[in-house]
Amino acid sequence: GRLAFLLAAPFIAGQLDFCINNLNVFTPAVVGFNLANMARNEPIPSWHLTFRQVIERMEELQKRKKAFIINPVVGPEAISGSSRLKGGSTTKIILETIFLGAHEAVSAYKRITAEMYEQVHKITYSQSEMIASLVQQAGDSLRKEGHVYYVGWSTLGIMGIIDASECIPTFGADAKDICGFINQGYNEMKNKDGDLTALGPEFCISHMDFVNTILPSVTELDTVIFLFTQDDGLCEIETLANRTKQRTSNLHAISHDLLGSEDLVIFMTCSVPFKLSKWVKVYNNDTGYVVRVMQELSTKWILNAVSTGGHILKGKIFRNYMMDLKVTNSKLFKRAVNILQMITGCLPTVCIRALLQAVYDTEDVTDDMTAAEVTKHTTLAPTRSRVVPTALVILTRNCSLSEAKSLLDAYSLIRDAVEACLTVCEGADNTMHHSN
Template identity: 50%
Template sequence: MGAWGVGLSPGAHVPFSSLSLPLPQPEGISGSSRMKGGSATKILLETLLLAAHKTVSKDTDISEKCLLEILRTYERAHKVTYAQSKKIAALVKQAGTSLQKKACVYMVGWHTLGIIAIMDGAECIPTFGADYNDVRGFLIGDHSEMFNKEADLIAQGPQFAFSQEDFVKTILPSLTELDTVLFLFTLDDDLAEVEKLVVQVKEKTSNVQALSHATVGQYLPASLKKLFPSIMSIMWPILFLEYEGNFIQKFQRELSTKWILNTVSTGAHVLKGKILHSYMVDLRVSNSKLFWRAVSILQRFTGHSQARCLEGLLQSIYDPEMLSDDIRNAEISKHIAIATEKNKVTRPMPCLS
């Protein structure tokens, strides 16, 4: 799982509490913490918080059985999701084709599925050195409680636009046949609204895809179904857990969507050529973690020492300026600030030859 920091002084005593310390696990793509820790963190927090909420509401103690029941619903979510592997692979190929042709992938989600889409798209920027418009998420539905001052957020630039209005006004007019648009919704959402937006998008591109979530007994309307060349329709069983059923169903759909979007955006960037030997070699040196990851990538492919690779990275950041002792001894934060301002930190390899 991802690294968790805890602000406790050595020897500090915290009564009636315990500390979870997740450990790093194997990754398909080296350094992609969203592919290893994000899901586990979501499962852990939702399980603990839901169990705690239930005990307060029902005035009972948390039981091992209760925790296991919740955790097993996530296990079932995994099986249900990856039963769609062939369709996920087809979606990866479609998204990859768009990126290879310098087009865009837009993920338009209703309610919390839209939040998952926004998070996935935003993660591609530092992870793959992507432009903010390469893979981008939009939220359809009420988002009034998401931000204290939405106007202030939007004022920071077009990359912070995320609403249905933003999609219709700024993205829809410029859509091309090379772009891919993925719709994310449940059959509990306003399907007439979904259909209306899909029709608008299809006037611009035929590359429309859908991920829909339904409960047993629900069926996609024929008028909506015929708009998509292919639909990844995930059918969820009815949950008979008296208290937590509605919560868990929402959690399952969110996690399933996260897994699929993580796979699609990562796979698309692999097809674009952003990955070499399972290492993300095109990343923006925008924070301390990514700075040292860049150094380790240079070590991996050159065989040089960390000190030599650090020198090469600094030379590429400050190029054409010669490295002085002041630069070498500067805080990492200064190097990151310089690197972040550049569109590309290029050619560290020649500095190491």
């Protein structure tokens, strides 16, 4: 049979249900970070089950070891709701631990995986100062309307593409703000659907695409970060680095040293090069798979810090809330309402009305709008910019939609605009208090 792992989210409940109904083929396993009874019980459009009902079936099957619910407690995220950080890393660790354990079950060689990941943490954060420099550089580029480009090799290139793709829904980023590229494009990705470049420029991910379509327009405002190991074809890396250096001095490299080599021309061309060179000393007798797993997680952590820190410096985060998140599904719609309620103290109905003003780009929210399914709101919301910040300004300033947009336009950083609104609001409250 096959072991089916499905990340816990409503839109894949149907796949879970399919696995449950075909236990002769699949052993379903759910990975998540909430208690099972916290699964959402809201209706799923065009389906007869809720996600919680599916999980309840999983719980019954788990008693007979026919299914598995893997939901460790990892604590709150550094950025509220940004599950790509702890949640994403823990998911990767869980899957690697299980598959590594399955692989080793047929061999005599055993390994304590916890020690392996502790080493990844130790080695990665021994470079904290270098990581901080990359975060600062990425933030400088994003604040100045520049871009951040990850140019990676092999699976490290995949780490870059994943990190870049997460910035769009998390921070409301433009698809061009942070982009990832991988050598040989989809041939290296080995994705099921093959070459996807026909879908649009956002799907052009090869180094050739970077050279032909991106590099000619790269400026000093942009940051380029190379991701590689020292067995990834250093001549090719050096050639591409030299070409990139002609366009910007903001070229950086994250290199993982497998061989203990100390000399590499690429480092002399980079602004902030740093090398994680202790992998070979951790497990000298490992196959390349284990070391590669460690390098991937290390790279993920560094890039998560770069993109998250960069967007914080750009003003996309306020009081640890993702102020400019894309409202693309019911979960994010509820999160947007909760953010508005937490910051303003307004009733949920009032917050929803302001949010719908921003979503529908209207001063007057009709009864039909408020009565519509959430899916209608979330279909339109991604086409609008600054939805949550606009709603927040409407609530804090008690102003019209057009006035809220004008106020946001007056500030280069969303966070500054929000702070200004709250300062005015708090000042008005204090004045009223003293007058009473």
